[in-house]
Amino acid sequence: MRRISEPTTPRASAESPASLFSGESRYGATSTDLQSIACYPRAPMRWSQSFLVTLREVPGDAEVVSHQLLYRAGLVHKLAAGIYSYTPFGFRSLRKMTEIVREEMDAAGALEVDLPILQPKELWVESGRWDRYMNEGILFHLKDRKDAEFALAPTAEEAVTDMVRRSVTSWRQLPFNLYQIRTKFRDEIRPRFGLLRGREFLMKDAYSFDIDQKGLDAHYKKMDGAYRRIFDRCGLEFAVVQADSGAIGGSASEEFMVVADTGEDALVFSDAGDYGANIEKAMTGKLPEPWAGEEARPFGEANAPTPGITTTEGQAKHLRTTPARIVNTMIYEAVGADGKARLAAVLIRGDLDINEVKLPKAIGALHVRLASEEILRKVTGTRPGFVGPLGLLPFEENPISLFIDRSLEHGANLWCGANREGLHHSGVSIARDVMSQPAFASVVEIATAREGDPSPMGAGTLHIKRGIEVGHIFKLGTKYSESMKCEVADQNQKMVPLAMGCYGLGLGRTIAAAIEQHHDDVGIVWPVPLAPYACVVASLQRDAAVLAAADKLYEELKAAGVEVFYDDRDERPGVKFKDIDLVGFPVRVVVGGKGLARGVVEVSTRRERKASEIAPDRVVEVVKRTLAAGATTLAV
């Protein structure tokens, strides 16, 4: 069999934001004028013939700005929780996003496919994800008339792996990267924030297949570059951070985050510029140790009563010390690969929090949860607030393992709960008193990074921002190819599982994120590449001269290839201004009686909202130049 793919050279046009306007659109815009605003989709439209309904008031269920503006600007409608319809205007933005993604994926050599969303349960059982996703309750599933079960897929690893394993038999057919842009389903425990967390959503997902890790690394890097270009072209401020790979599995994984205060994820960045990670994954450098240089006092020398004081802060105050010197001991139930639950005592400095995403990996568990108070009492004899690492009783005949956060490794002169109501031990030294316990004990890194902590890279301080996850790339490795036996013969005729990568990108979510990042108090300020229309022409009066001039400008802009919308409604000027601001056309052309009498019309950008008077015969030129420059300021 022949090679399935050839290396593809990225098109030069994909390098710059201007490429959206390059006339090279695959959808028939054949203009050779590189300045022309030949965005896809380009069909011009009059408001009077359109389907655009704006709202003055915000529907009660919209909490975040993007959701409110998507509603008010008439871009989406909710059908059910987390399920949205796109109106013609909203869909135009989505199509533009789709087209940008498609262009960059194609340019990166990926091949577009179309995989079923309705997938047989057997495939999911084979990969091991059926149980996992069912346990999490996030898999939409249904039965056919014969009672066979199907999933409505949230991702397509199984489907694509199945297709590949049936077709590919030799390393010579590799590598390739298959992608699709399709609706996905996830029965979110709690859909929210409009398009930001839906149950039905448009996602681009790509899956790369290589004979070895080296090939995977190359694909991963290529996708990283494609994603950067995509979000650059969308005019978004984004960050790439290290991420936890979660239920998808695999080794390396990075998230593309649009920086926005309303983001659901907390991100950690070093001000030295060399580190960024999702807080779920973030490490910290070595924290200052208050006990540094101190001589370890004897254990229990000054045990102190802490009657009824269960908070770390309260105890620190009562014991005349700082939270950093109090050891918090948390008892977790940890489920291992064998499906059995064991107990683990996790020790952390009182001024730090345990990161429950990092914890399971650090202690070799699949899943952890805090032990119930009932279990806690059984093994400690006390209640939360007074638990300590010393003298824990075995649970179901298994001694409780101790896991000590790295920040405590050298700790001395600490306080910890005495496993007795209202009592704390003094003079605790981790090495001397805790590591010497008969139970298994080890040092792990499971603290949640904090604002101001030192960077793990050595130099720099960590800062926390919030972000919206718009893309996530993973090195899956052989997780799926092994479980689903997707193997080919290598040069030595040895059957090897393929090295896979998986690359997701949320399109609707990116639209919402763009609005979160680009809006003001009167409406959306679209980045030009995502705006439903690049330009709007508005007539202010019904006066014949005004209408004639506006009509003419609309026709001229249209003829010049500008993606223009014409507000020809019989509305008062104020209504038009408010609507136009709300919907966020990057460039606005206003034709009014007063200006027209003096031979001018007004042109302004949405970003600046400062109108300049322009002679009608210069409008096309000014609009095109302004759009080509990104419409931040008017190019007169």
Place this chain on the structure above:
RNA sequence: CGGGGCGUGGCGCAGUGGUAGCGCACCUGCUUUGGGAGCAGGGGGUCGCCGGUUCGAUCCCGGCCGCCCCGACCA
């Protein structure tokens, strides 16, 4: 799934044991026309669904459904 809240016209809300109202939007007419106009006249709601109590339920009670927020959870 735990906690809280809400379902009344397209949107935002008020209200009552005697079968429903306000603002915006909508329709008609007149006036108006540079930042969500004014006047006049109109249309539109089985008050989420089912059951119960009652002479009578939108209102009280029970159940269900839907939606939102917080938490847990989470490509």
